[in-house]
Amino acid sequence: MKRVRNGRIHGKVNTNGTVTGRCTHSYPNIAQVPAVRAPYGKECRELFKARDGYVLVGCDASGLELRMLAHYLAGFDGGQYGRQLLEEDIHTVNQQAAGLKTRDQAKTFIYAFLYGAGDGKIGEIVGGTAREGKALKQxxxxxxxxxxxxxxxxxxKVKRSGFLRGLDGRILPIRSEHSALNTLLQSAGAVVMKQALIGLNAHLATSNWRVMQDxxxxxxxxxxxxxxxxxxxxDQFGKTACIAIREAGRHLKMKCPLDGEYKVGNNWAETH
Incomplete structure (x- = not known):
């Protein structure tokens, strides 16, 4: 509560605060508010609400990490993974590829895998050991x-030079080989969302939306x-934000089309 002034939390944001280009948040770190499904997450997010006379519109990119993966895979599979992502249930595809029992396991597995989780962590997903995790990844x-x-x-590439090139050409220093792919994908997602925000602002400006009023x-x-x-x-705002995400993908010549989705609600728990 010590960060609240006039009913608002004015957190600090560094728009390029990480190596990958993601924003960093501090005083407080608003990005660490627990997700709705986490313990007390719903209760925490319900505290963040729209001011009187307004609603909250939450817009996010659809399957951003996997679309970034599909973009980089296109050079190796001719766009097959991207087509599966768009035309099939990608978590079922991953479930079959990994030989997992359930779709939920596959969903947990793919994000853990992309975030560079070790054999032990991967093994936990199937209730097993590091040895089973290693076999699952293989x-x-x-x-x-x-x-x-x-x-x-x-x-x-990392072994040769110690860095990768991001989607926008930035140098991405890599701490360890196991984090390399995750760093590349996370940076691509950050660049995409920044471009989408630029596009959204342009749409709002040309349509005479009034900041702090509309x-x-x-x-x-x-x-x-x-x-x-x-x-x-x-609804008009949400649709425009989704258009901006799709346009960002085309602007950046992504090899897997992007999309967005939005929710309207009275608080953060209802909009993400």
Whole structure:
């Protein structure tokens, strides 16, 4: 509560605060407010609400991490993973590739894998050991040879130079080979969302939206925008934000089309 002034938390944001280009948040770190499904997450997020006379519009990129993966895989699989992502249930595809029992396991597994989780952590997903985690990762890479090739190419580049080039050409210093792919994907997602925000602002300006009257940005966290909007304009704003995400993908020549989705509510628990 000591950070509250006039009913608002005015946190600090560094828009390029990480190596990957993601924003960093401090005083407080608003990005660490627990997700709705986490213990007390719903109760925490319900505390963040729109001011009187406004609603909250939350817009986020659809499957951002996996679309970034599909973009980089396209050079190795001709766009196959991207087509599966758009035309099939990608978590079922991953479930079959990894030989997992459930779709939920596959969903947990793919994000853990992309974030560079170790064998032990991967093993926990199936209630097993590090040995089982190692076997699971190997089975997945064998089933997706393009991913194996991408992973090896990225790690070889890091071994040679110690860095990767981001989507926008920035140098990405890499601490360890196991974090290389995650750093590349996370940076690509950050660049995409920054471009989407630029595009959204351009759309709003040309349509004569009035900042602090028709709308006001309140949070920009990873792959989501949270914005206060006049109720009668909420759906129009959400649709425009989704258009901006799609346009960002085309602008950056992504090899997997991007998309967004939005929710309208009275508080953060209802909009993400």
């Amino acid at each position: 089975r997945f890479l064998t089933s997706l040879p393009a991913l194996n090739a991408l992973k090896k190419a990225v790690e070889a 709308y006001a940005f309140v949070a920009n966290i990873h792959d989501e925008f949270q914005t206060e909007v006049k109720p009668e304009l909420a």
